Amino acid sequence: MELRFLGGAREVGRSAILIDESLLLDYGLLTGTPPRYPVGKVGPDAVVVSHSHLDHVGAVPALLSGTDRPDIHWTPPTADLARTLARDTLKLHGGTPQCPFAETEVARMSQHSERHGYREPFEVCASGTDASRSSGHGPRDKGYEVTFFNAGHIPGSAHVLVDDGDTRLLYTGDFHIDEPDEGDVSDGDGGEDGGAERAAGGTGHRYGDDRSRRRDRTPDYVRKTAGLGDIESVRGQRLVAGSTARPDADIVLVESTYSDLTHDRRAAIERRFAESVRTTIWEGGTVVIPAFAIGRTQELMLVCDAYDVPCYVDGMGTEVTTQVRRYPEYLRDADAMKRAKSHARVVSGRDGQRKRIAADNTAIITTSGMLSGGPAMTYVPEIRANPVNKICLTGYQVEGTPGRELVETGRAEIAGGVIPVSARVEQYDFSAHADREGLLGFLDSYTESKVLVNHGDRCEVFAAELSERGYEASAPAIGDTVVV
Numbered sequence: 001m002e003l004r005f006l007g008g009a010r011e012v013g014r015s016a017i018l019i020d021e022s023l024l025l026d027y028g029l030l031t032g033t034p035p036r037y038p039v040g041k042v043g044p045d046a047v048v049v050s051h052s053h054l055d056h057v058g059a060v061p062a063l064l065s066g067t068d069r070p071d072i073h074w075t076p077p078t079a080d081l082a083r084t085l086a087r088d089t090l091k092l093h094g095g096t097p098q099c100p101f102a103e104t105e106v107a108r109m110s111q112h113s114e115r116h117g118y119r120e121p122f123e124v125c126a127s128g129t130d131a132s133r134s135s136g137h138g139p140r141d142k143g144y145e146v147t148f149f150n151a152g153h154i155p156g157s158a159h160v161l162v163d164d165g166d167t168r169l170l171y172t173g174d175f176h177i178d179e180p181d182e183g184d185v186s187d188g189d190g191g192e193d194g195g196a197e198r199a200a201g202g203t204g205h206r207y208g209d210d211r212s213r214r215r216d217r218t219p220d221y222v223r224k225t226a227g228l229g230d231i232e233s234v235r236g237q238r239l240v241a242g243s244t245a246r247p248d249a250d251i252v253l254v255e256s257t258y259s260d261l262t263h264d265r266r267a268a269i270e271r272r273f274a275e276s277v278r279t280t281i282w283e284g285g286t287v288v289i290p291a292f293a294i295g296r297t298q299e300l301m302l303v304c305d306a307y308d309v310p311c312y313v314d315g316m317g318t319e320v321t322t323q324v325r326r327y328p329e330y331l332r333d334a335d336a337m338k339r340a341k342s343h344a345r346v347v348s349g350r351d352g353q354r355k356r357i358a359a360d361n362t363a364i365i366t367t368s369g370m371l372s373g374g375p376a377m378t379y380v381p382e383i384r385a386n387p388v389n390k391i392c393l394t395g396y397q398v399e400g401t402p403g404r405e406l407v408e409t410g411r412a413e414i415a416g417g418v419i420p421v422s423a424r425v426e427q428y429d430f431s432a433h434a435d436r437e438g439l440l441g442f443l444d445s446y447t448e449s450k451v452l453v454n455h456g457d458r459c460e461v462f463a464a465e466l467s468e469r470g471y472e473a474s475a476p477a478i479g480d481t482v483v484v
C-alpha cells in the first residue's frame, strides 16, 4: 500500500491522503482568504470521506469536474451535510477563482454518492487506468474492503478501515472519546488558564455550598442561585457517543489536534459555561455564543436545554440541526436533541429581528464559530459596547481569524471594520477531539502497528514522543509518499 499526503500533513486543514494513486481518503480545504486546497492533481477511482467538516470534505465536488466521476463513499449524515457545506462554499466563493467547482459538480455529488452505515464493510474497486499497473505495492487489482466505525466527533463521523487483502490501514479521521468513569466530577485544574491556546478560559466561577438541589424550569430560571449541581452530566459530548471501536490494523493514521492538551472534565466546562451565561442574563446582558454550524451548534443547544439557559439559535447551524435529526441512530440521545430543538428559539434571519434579539436579555448561539461571517456579524457589533454583555467562544480560534484577534487584543475586524469590544470575552473548550490522554489511550490498542501522525500543529513532536514510548511512528510532510 502506498500513501501520498496531499494535505493535512503537519497542519490542520485540507486533509487528503491518496492510496495507490486510486483511493482518496478525504479531500478538504483549508479555510482562509483565499481557501487552500490539497496539493497536486488527482483523478482517483473513489473517495472515502471520514466526516462532514470543511477541512475533510470541502473540496470533494472538485473531484467531479471534467470527465472524472469517482464514487463518493460516506455515511448518510456526512452525505447530507457535505451538500449543505458545498452550497455554502458556492454562496461564499462561487464563480471566483477561489472556488474550483460550480453548481454542476455539487449536483453530481448525489449521483455518485454511496452511503454506508457503521460496521457495514463495502467493496471499493480499483478500476481506474492504474489498476492494472504493476506497482509492487500490494494486490491492487483486488480493490479494497472499507469499513466505517463511529469516531464520536460529529454525527456520521467515521474511523475508516481500508483493507487491500494484504495490509489494513486505519485512518482515524477526527475523533472523540468519552471520559473514563471516575466517580464524582470536580472542576478541572486547567480552567483558569485563560491564556493557553485551545484551553478553556472559563470564568473562574466556582460553586458555593449553597447551590440549590432543584432543577428549576420556571420562568425565573435566571435566578443566580438556581442550582446547576444536580444537572445530569455526560462523560463526553451530549450530541454523539465517543469512539469505542478498535479494529485490528497494521498501520494507524492518527489525528493529533490536541496532542499537547488535557481537556477539563466535560461536566465542569458545561457548568462554568452555564453559570457564566446565566449570570450575564441575570445581570441584564446579552450573551453571543459563536459556534460552528456542524456539531458545535447542536452541542450548545443540548447544553442550554440541560441547564435551562434560554437561547436563540441562528445561522447555518439551524439547517444542520434539522439534517442531523433525520438520523437519530447517529445521535447519542435523539430525544434530548428533540427537546433541545424545542427549547431553542430559531431565528428566521432578518437583520431587523436580529437587532431586536441582540437587545434582549438572552443567549444567542450563532455561526460563525470564529467570527469570520454569519449572523454573528450582526450580533457582535450590536452587543459589543456594553461590558455587561458577553461573547462566549466555544471552539479553537485559528490564527488570523477575528475570533483569535478578539481573544488576544480585545478588538477584531468584524463586518468590515476593526471594532473595540467592551463586552466580556470568554473561551470554553467544548472540543470534539480526543485530548492527549485520549490519543494515547486509543493508541494503547495499536502498540504493534506502525503509526503515522497527521492533522495537528505539532505532528513531528507527537510522533517523536510516540517513538520514545516504543512505537514505530512518524509524521509525513505534505507531498510525502509512504510505502507500507
Ligand SMILES: [Zn+2]
Residues within 6 Å of the ligand: 051, 053, 153, 174
Ligand atoms: Zn472535524
